[in-house]
Amino acid sequence: MKRLVTEARKEKLSDVLAFVDEEIDSAGCSQSARRQINMAVEEIFLNVSSYAYGEEGGRLEVELSIDKEESLLELTFLDSGVAFDPLNREETDIHLPGRERSLGGLGILMVKKTMDDMKYEYRDAKNVLTIKKHLQ
Numbered sequence: 847m848k849r850l851v852t853e854a855r856k857e858k859l860s861d862v863l864a865f866v867d868e869e870i871d872s873a874g875c876s877q878s879a880r881r882q883i884n885m886a887v888e889e890i891f892l893n894v895s896s897y898a899y900g901e902e903g904g905r906l907e908v909e910l911s912i913d914k915e916e917s918l919l920e921l922t923f924l925d926s927g928v929a930f931d932p933l934n935r936e937e938t939d940i941h942l943p944g945r946e947r948s949l950g951g952l953g954i955l956m957v958k959k960t961m962d963d964m965k966y967e968y969r970d971a972k973n974v975l976t977i978k979k980h981l982q
Contacts, residue, residue, distance in 0.1 A: 882960040889953040898927025
C-alpha cells in the first residue's frame with residue numbers, strides 16, 4: 847500500500863492526482879478507467895477540501911493499493927473533518943429540471959455510478975471513504 851498525506855486545500859489537487867496517476871500508470875490502467883478514477887479522486891478531494899474543515903483547514907490521507915491479479919485499484923480517503931457519510935445522502939433526481947433539483951449531490955452520484963464499489967465508515971474520529979475500480 848502507498849500513502850500520501852497532504853493538506854486538504856484545493857491547490858493540492860494536482861499532487862493527489864499525480865500520486866494516483868503514477869501508480870495506475872505502472873499497473874496498465876485503461877484510458878476509460880483512468881478518466882473515471884481521476885474524476886472520482888477530484889470529486890472526493892474537492893468535497894473534503896471544501897466542506898470537511900473550517901477556516902483552519904486540515905489534512906487528508908490517501909491510501910492506494912492495487913491487486914495486480916484482479917487488476918483492481920483500492921483508494922481510501924481519510925480525514926478528521928466534520929463527520930459526513932456521502933453514501934447516506936438521498937440521490938439527486940437527475941430527471942428533474944435543474945432549477946427544481948436540490949443543490950449538490952451530482953458529483954457523488956457520478957462517483958457511485960462509475961466506481962465498482964464504494965463504502966464509508968466513521969472510525970477513530972475520521973471519515974473513511976473507500977472506492978474500488980477495475981483498471982481494465
